[in-house]
Amino acid sequence: MPARTARTVTTGSLNRLNMTTAFQALILAASAFAALHVQTAHAETAAQRQTLAALKLSKPQPCNAPVTHASLERELANLEAAGFNPAGNDNDYPQNLERAERIVAAHTPPCTMG
Numbered sequence: 573m574p575a576r577t578a579r580t581v582t583t584g585s586l587n588r589l590n591m592t593t594a595f596q597a598l599i600l601a602a603s604a605f606a607a608l609h610v611q612t613a614h615a616e617t618a619a620q621r622q623t624l625a626a627l628k629l630s631k632p633q634p635c636n637a638p639v640t641h642a643s644l645e646r647e648l649a650n651l652e653a654a655g656f657n658p659a660g661n662d663n664d665y666p667q668n669l670e671r672a673e674r675i676v677a678a679h680t681p682p683c684t685m686g
Contacts (some may be wrong), residue, residue: 623653
């Protein structure tokens, strides 16, 4: 009987050890993913900086301007320049879109009435 008890304790200890090791591996992987995500989220290319700078210099659009295919393409390009990736994963949606919208709004002159 004592051998069985020792085996059970050893098996229980191994299970706890395996769970601890698995948990540590999970934490390490999550930390590496988060660091990579933060790095890529803040990386700006020269083209992105140029697009955002061009927004500041653009003339204000009328507030009641009609929505066209070209205006939607321009809006998407501006959001992508601000860091939004429509083909990216959905884990940080809609926060990543809202962040890009705030950046574009900060670089865009207000619309004009009339």
